[in-house]
Amino acid sequence: xxxxxxxxxxxxxxxxxxxxxxxxxxxxxxxxxxxxxxxxxxxxxxxxxxxxxxxxxxxxxxxxxxxxxxxxxxxxxxxxxxxxxxxxxxxxxxxxxxxxxxxxxxxxxxxxxxxxxxxxxxxxxxxxxxxxxxxxxxxxxxxxxxxxxxxxxxxxxxxxxxxxxxxxxxxxxxxxxxxxxxxxxxxxxxxxxxxxxxxxxxxxxxxxxxxxxxxxxxxxxxxxxxxxxxxxxxxxxxxxxxxxxxxxxxxxxxxxxxxxxxxxxxxxxxxxxxxxxxxxxxxxxxxxxxxxxxxxxxxxxxxxxxxxxxxxxxxxxxxxxxxxxxxxxxxxxxxxxxxxxxxxxxxxxxxxxxxxxxxxxxxxxxxxxxxxx
Amino acid sequence: xxxxxxxxxxxxxxxxxxxxxxxxxxxxxxxxxxxxxxxxxxxxxxxxxxxxxxxxxxxxxxxxxxxxxxxxxxxxxxxxxxxxxxxxxxxxxxxxxxxxxxxxxxxxxxxxxxxxxxxxxxxxxxxxxxxxx
Numbered sequence: 001x002x003x004x005x006x007x008x009x010x011x012x013x014x015x016x017x018x019x020x021x022x023x024x025x026x027x028x029x030x031x032x033x034x035x036x037x038x039x040x041x042x043x044x045x046x047x048x049x050x051x052x053x054x055x056x057x058x059x060x061x062x063x064x065x066x067x068x069x070x071x072x073x074x075x076x077x078x079x080x081x082x083x084x085x086x087x088x089x090x091x092x093x094x095x096x097x098x099x100x101x102x103x104x105x106x107x108x109x110x111x112x113x114x115x116x117x118x119x120x121x122x123x124x125x126x127x128x129x130x131x132x133x134x135x136x137x138x139x140x141x142x143x144x145x146x147x148x149x150x151x152x153x154x155x156x157x158x159x160x161x162x163x164x165x166x167x168x169x170x171x172x173x174x175x176x177x178x179x180x181x182x183x184x185x186x187x188x189x190x191x192x193x194x195x196x197x198x199x200x201x202x203x204x205x206x207x208x209x210x211x212x213x214x215x216x217x218x219x220x221x222x223x224x225x226x227x228x229x230x231x232x233x234x235x236x237x238x239x240x241x242x243x244x245x246x247x248x249x250x251x252x253x254x255x256x257x258x259x260x261x262x263x264x265x266x267x268x269x270x271x272x273x274x275x276x277x278x279x280x281x282x283x284x285x286x287x288x289x290x291x292x293x294x295x296x297x298x299x300x301x302x303x304x305x306x307x308x309x310x311x312x313x314x315x316x317x318x319x320x321x322x323x324x325x326x327x328x329x330x331x332x333x334x335x336x337x338x339x340x341x342x343x344x345x346x347x348x349x350x351x352x353x354x355x356x357x358x359x360x361x362x363x364x365x366x367x368x369x370x371x372x373x
Numbered sequence: 374x375x376x377x378x379x380x381x382x383x384x385x386x387x388x389x390x391x392x393x394x395x396x397x398x399x400x401x402x403x404x405x406x407x408x409x410x411x412x413x414x415x416x417x418x419x420x421x422x423x424x425x426x427x428x429x430x431x432x433x434x435x436x437x438x439x440x441x442x443x444x445x446x447x448x449x450x451x452x453x454x455x456x457x458x459x460x461x462x463x464x465x466x467x468x469x470x471x472x473x474x475x476x477x478x479x480x481x482x483x484x485x486x487x488x489x490x491x492x493x494x495x496x497x498x499x500x501x502x503x504x505x506x
Contacts, residue, residue: 160460168393171486
């Protein structure tokens with residue numbers, strides 16, 4: 001704030017016309033026992049600097065500012081994101097400008113040459129009061145959101161423990177730790193085990209999404225070669241592909257394809273896409289992963305010849321809890337959170353992910369990752 | 374020379390999980406001790422030097438991080454392999470556990486009984502190789 005004591009309210013008038021300033025300054029002086037301290041700025045660029053620095057408690061912007069307008073300043077200031085009210089000064093009958101100023105989150109407008117000291121004072125106090133209420137509401141919403149995130153995190157962690165218990169005890173029976181079981185018993189217990197695994201995956205996905213939504217995911221970027229990363233992922237998931245008689249082919253245009261990435265997160269992204277490619281393809285189908293790059297970008301493509309995604313469904317693929325119905329979706333039983341998380345992670349890397357798909361023909365996911373930070 | 378079978382200490386406050394891990398490890402032939410919090414674990418280590426410790430992080434009375442601070446594996450027990458075994462994937466706590474001497478972090482939810490045994494075997498093989506067995 002501009003050299004004001006705690007009970008004073010600093011106001012910046014942005015107006016390129018000195019005569020206007022003199023008139024408005026006179027009106028300010030007519031406010032009885034005024035707490036307002038008015039300062040004047042005639043330059044558009046200087047006003048921007050004051051706005052950036054949050055120098056004043058209230059901003060009064062004239063619509064006409066030489067070759068610029070007060071609406072441009074409003075657009076620049078983004079009052080909806082700030083605690084200080086912005087009030088536009090318009091000419092009489094400028095209804096269109098008044099409407100546009102409201103859309104740009106101006107707190108109010110005053111018609112020049114018509115407002116009295118009383119109206120000016122009330123408008124300024126009302127704008128300040130409204131901003132304070134907005135701020136309280138915003139803080140309340142932030143607090144609610146934080147509580148929600150904490151609840152999801154705590155509930156998810158708490159859910160994991162009993163599910164881990166089920167995994168151990170059913171696992172002990174299935175893995176022969178407590179004697180032999182019949183094939184019929186094994187079949188039933190395997191279903192119970194797999195169902196519990198699915199629950200654990202849901203909890204894990206919920207946690208990952210809660211963390212990314214709460215902005216708690218901080219990328220730990222290092223210069224990494226994506227080629228050995230993919231080789232490692234395929235090696236780790238080999239058993240799954242063998243079980244499903246699916247062959248994964250990996251091609252890369254260069255021996256090294258280096259990008260500055262959070263290696264663990266990108267590993268999880270690729271694992272997720274490959275896992276989907278496998279799950280949503282019939283037994284025996286081929287899966288390809290191809291990496292290429294130019295000087296700025298590394299491109300990762302995961303290509304399957306699986307069930308594919310209809311055009312209508314492609315748009316909601318990256319939405320939270322989106323479940324696309326296809327011949328394998330009931331069997332797979334996904335959470336609808338995986339691709340949402342994948343997109344968030346790619347967004348955090350300032351990259352992009354797109355999908356091209358045709359029903360019964362297959363799907364290609366393409367990721368563009370910037371090479372540098 | 375026969376390979377040395379490791380002694381395992383499980384520090385886990387959940388009764389059902391504590392019991393499950395004990396059954397799995399004992400059935401697999403490992404000498405197994407269990408504690409329900411860090412304080413009990415410290416008491417056990419006064420009379421028994423385990424080769425491997427599975428350490429939960431969130432526990433009442435004394436949590437996993439407090440146990441590591443008191444046990445000082447880096448300085449006092451460099452041969453003991455400590456596996457942080459938690460269902461809280463909180464990076465900050467895991468990083469701290471590594472700094473305090475933990476060797477591995479395993480999310481409990483992903484370790485089946487067989488995988489638990491495999492972790493013990495891997496760590497045991499490492500120790501055996503280190504002493505030339």
